[in-house]
Amino acid sequence: MLIHKIEEVRNKIREWKSQGLTIGLVPTMGALHDGHKSLIKKSVSKCDKTVVSIFVNPIQFCPGEDLDKYPRTLDADEKLCNDVGVDIIFAPSPKEMYGEGHIMSNDFLTYVTPPFFYVNKLCGKSRVGHFDGVCTVVNKLFNIVQPDFAFFGEKDRQQLIILKKMVNDLNIPVEIIPCPIVREESGLALSSRNKYLSEEDKKEALALSKILFNIKACYKNGIKDCKALTETAYSYLNSNHSLEYLEFRDANDLEEKNIADENTIVFIALKIKNVRLIDNISLGEL
């Protein structure tokens, strides 16, 4: 069932809650791919009712980013959701979420602000204000849908860690369920922004996963020094790549690591032409 209005979602939720049903929420910006599909399936199998939100959230885009050209594919998204048994597709307009007028700034809008220590690094460094926008919209969606479980992909690992911190800090009665990255056979992590890539670009984009897989292999072979591990990466990069970061950080609090261990995540971001791609890998998991 496709719903555009907050009040209509609330009415359905109230009905379900009164029946004692559990609710899963999968927040997305649409342009759904198999990565999203795996999150949605997990929710459908775990919860009595599943809500997928589709909202390209303006306040998490920075000036100059791709808000206007971000892929919007509602018809296809709706079909994917219906195929896997989603109960509500919640697709509000920006006006429905933020009201009218020029209120989408912290001059006139209440924000949920994640801790500076979690946002002053990795993607937060180049995307100033991005995670404030993410936390604010996810908080709003939590308040509207009141889910028992919310499903987020490990592809956006910094986001996942920040949202877990938000839930903990604000005592939000929602359990965050992390879901593994889904990759093409080539290794490329699925992303809605892959739509921006030509076939040629896509080959260049393999550098991300290759670097991460190689670092993990070296780590498993006994190299623990992060500087040494980083150096193994550069052979995968060429002049088509503009590396934004390659960093080793703690899986819980994003503290920087000098010596890699089972609790280390390797984060990478790089640009191919004007397309910015991210990926990450946990050294601890098999």
Added chain:
Amino acid sequence: MLIHKIEEVRNKIREWKSQGLTIGLVPTMGALHDGHKSLIKKSVSKCDKTVVSIFVNPIQFCPGEDLDKYPRTLDADEKLCNDVGVDIIFAPSPKEMYGEGHIMSNDFLTYVTPPFFYVNKLCGKSRVGHFDGVCTVVNKLFNIVQPDFAFFGEKDRQQLIILKKMVNDLNIPVEIIPCPIVREESGLALSSRNKYLSEEDKKEALALSKILFNIKACYKNGIKDCKALTETAYSYLNSNHSLEYLEFRDANDLEEKNIADENTIVFIALKIKNVRLIDNISLGEL
């Protein structure tokens, strides 16, 4: 029932929700007086179950403020609550609310940040960060108690307006119920900080309500110009008073008023010796 632990409150709330009972929350910092009592009574009469939280919230105090000497009277508070039929008194420790260590800063803690336009004036001007602390703790309490209704006094009118804005902006499923200021026969608005005043100081403190009552009388007599209305105030002030602000603002969005109308609130803050007192009056109400 006095409860110190979040998990214990959650268990009770879950039980009540499953029975379809409505829940009222009265957030306080303790040192309860007849003003709080009127809020609590309203909740008890309106809701099936009433939770009063008692928590001197460290993050809403600014450096140099009265966090350490703020009155703490838990035994008397408990008695007052039990007398009027409160179901849960929730009195957590700072550690229970914020965890251990030095995390009470926006470096390491997720905050709920009210809009700058609402906090850069009145009390927010001298109490930088105060309303961030208020919004954050109230958001936490809402997530813990999940009330249908929350009761706040009009004594802290800027806080009330900011919290209503927060509820609206973040789609929080709680209805805020404003409760009128309770005054001594003398006119003095009840406040936990009145405990800091000597009998002599208390007489000086009457300046606040006298100024407000006089402005309202002049307004009712036809004076609408805010500058003219302000001038009527100064005859009540003497060298024992240090006026922080006397301002006319819109009841919904705190916009400044030059011409008073039925939607205008008059706000005053002044210090007597080192005790800072606030009061306000709505020109619209009878």
